[in-house]
Amino acid sequence: MLVKNSETDDTENDVEKMLEKLQEIKDQEGIIGYILRGPKKASIDLKDPKKIIDYAVLSSAAFDASNNMTETLQMGEVNKIVVESEETKLLSMNINNHRLSIFMEKSVDHNKLYRNLK
């Protein structure tokens, strides 16, 4: 399911390219979905639409917690966040002024995804 939260004129090439990559990534085995949040619009594509709110809250919490921690420890801007539970993994990153979170099964190589997207 694809949800566009707002229509804007934001047609930057980088973002379009990233969305194309995300379309490819979401069809890969083990990918649960992604949330891409920009200054003006958000794109969400999750296999289970019932989890949109929970996953959006988790994505936001990951960025907030990471920003607080890196600020406290004077580590500079956050590039990549990885949260792992028993079966699921979350990869979050700041990219082109957007916050991207990809949810996946634990077996997926998140480093490969990160390299592909950066």
Added chain:
Amino acid sequence: MNRDPYAIALNSALTEIKKAYPDITHSFIFTKNGTIITGDQETDEKTMNNVLESFENLKEKTKTIGNLKSFSITAKNGKLTLSNINDMHLLLATSKNADKNHIYAITHVIIPTILKTLETFAPTPLQVTPQKKLVVDTLSGFFAGDSVQIDVEILNDWTKNNDPRSRVKAAITGEQNMQESIDQVHIETFGGNSTLCKVKEINDQNLKGKNMIRIPEKLCRTLDINKGDLVKVKPAL
């Protein structure tokens, strides 16, 4: 921070590891219920508390995808790794170019081995005093007494025995794994005042489950706190 021999030994271990691996900028260990055991000597308690608070917020939200197993941040000037070790979390902040193999050795070999060794040889087991932050409500009137009141769930939580060896013993013998009930608590305000006082469970049904501590007005004045303030409370075991 905990000052029992177990925690002191861990503190020394973290400090020595930091000396051996200069890429480590901060390191500390805390329990799954959010109590800091110890950290390296160059990381102050305020820093640890700030990081811990952020982590606890994230951990709560992570329940959406199951229990948190590990967490890492790659930032512009370094990397932060949080690992689960037994019933504890180890947080390591390293410089950007830290050797991955060294970090893996520390989180998966060195610290778990130290913890295991300490559990075997330490004269006293790890004593965790789970401190809670509670909201003050004032008790007034003729029957206010001199005891504070806390939710029975919190008191029960504190009486559960956290010593793994006691848990094993309880499982073998079938005895209930509980410590004696809590009669007194230590209250500390954010202004630095503290006191030890008797504790009872909250008797007003409407005030239960609200993360609250009811404190007699007289004691509130002594501690220089008001209704709605936050205080740190831990059992006096």
